[in-house]
Amino acid sequence: MGVTDCHVHINPVWEMRPEARAILGTAGPGAEIERYLREPARFLDYLDRCGVERAVLVNYVAPETVGYTERANDFVAEYCRADPRRLVAVGSVLPTHPDPGAEVHRLAAELGIRGLKIHPPHQLFAPNAYTDGRQTGLRAIYAACEELRLPVIVHTGTSVFPGARNKFGSPLLVEDVAVDFPRLTIVLAHGGRPLWMAEAMFLARRFPNVYLEVSGVPPAKLLEYFPQLPRLTDKVLFGSDWPGPGVRDIGENLAAFRRLPLPPEAVERILTRNAEAVFPGPSA
Numbered sequence: 001m002g003v004t005d006c007h008v009h010i011n012p013v014w015e016m017r018p019e020a021r022a023i024l025g026t027a028g029p030g031a032e033i034e035r036y037l038r039e040p041a042r043f044l045d046y047l048d049r050c051g052v053e054r055a056v057l058v059n060y061v062a063p064e065t066v067g068y069t070e071r072a073n074d075f076v077a078e079y080c081r082a083d084p085r086r087l088v089a090v091g092s093v094l095p096t097h098p099d100p101g102a103e104v105h106r107l108a109a110e111l112g113i114r115g116l117k118i119h120p121p122h123q124l125f126a127p128n129a130y131t132d133g134r135q136t137g138l139r140a141i142y143a144a145c146e147e148l149r150l151p152v153i154v155h156t157g158t159s160v161f162p163g164a165r166n167k168f169g170s171p172l173l174v175e176d177v178a179v180d181f182p183r184l185t186i187v188l189a190h191g192g193r194p195l196w197m198a199e200a201m202f203l204a205r206r207f208p209n210v211y212l213e214v215s216g217v218p219p220a221k222l223l224e225y226f227p228q229l230p231r232l233t234d235k236v237l238f239g240s241d242w243p244g245p246g247v248r249d250i251g252e253n254l255a256a257f258r259r260l261p262l263p264p265e266a267v268e269r270i271l272t273r274n275a276e277a278v279f280p281g282p283s284a
């Protein structure tokens with residue numbers, strides 16, 4: 001069983017708004033990544049060089065801030081057809097969709113989407129906004145994911161993209177979802193970094209189906225950010241957030257992670273087995 005990177009941004013960056021793309025432009029890897037975005041085979045070669053077996057390709061719809069539209073779902077579905085064993089397609093449905101529950105079913109059945117992303121700071125709503133009547137469509141989205149056993153990845157923590165509303169990045173806003181949809185698998189992306197690590201850790205310990213995913217945190221600093229992590233290694237997922245701002249290379253991140261003073265079984269769980277549980281291989 002190989003390593004899974006649970007958070008990679010293979011996204012249609014040509015759809016980004018110029019001011020959002022400028023953030024990637026200064027820190028991103030440039031021309032080489034553009035080739036990966038257009039040619040899955042080249043990206044798979046890159047994963048081989050990094051020592052990574054599988055990558056979860058996190059795509060989402062956020063027209064008002066980053067600029068991604070529903071075409072992101074078609075993009076990631078098509079991309080992952082190159083190797084569904086190694087590439088896991090994650091897409092998204094906005095709660096304002098006319099029939100969000102049916103759309104989740106369509107993404108799973110027709111496009112082969114295997115997880116849903118919710119990005120509250122970029123999508124401009126709280127993940128629990130079904131509880132106060134602001135985004136009632138969220139209830140249908142979570143219910144459909146629970147029924148279809150699709151994990152939901154929720155961005156927790158801040159974002160530096162223009163227009164982001166970071167008040168929606170608090171992990172505690174996800175607690176309602178964990179309570180109301182107890183069979184739903186929830187991944188707290190970025191573990192609430194840099195403001196709310198303790199909240200994210202609390203939820204992952206408290207709820208059997210809530211996982212803590214550590215992408216975006218410099219791996220060498222992981223145990224500073226999450227001092228309790230060694231006691232929760234069956235609920236932690238490795239991810240890089242590559243090629244997001246400040247993340248140069250997946251292989252470098254992986255090597256830094258392996259240098260942490262964790263027992264080998266814990267490293268094995270975080271890099272491979274936990275991800276197999278949350279993102280199982282494609283059904284035959």
Ligand SMILES: [Zn+2]
Binds near residue numbers: 007009058241244
């Ligand atoms: Zn991300």
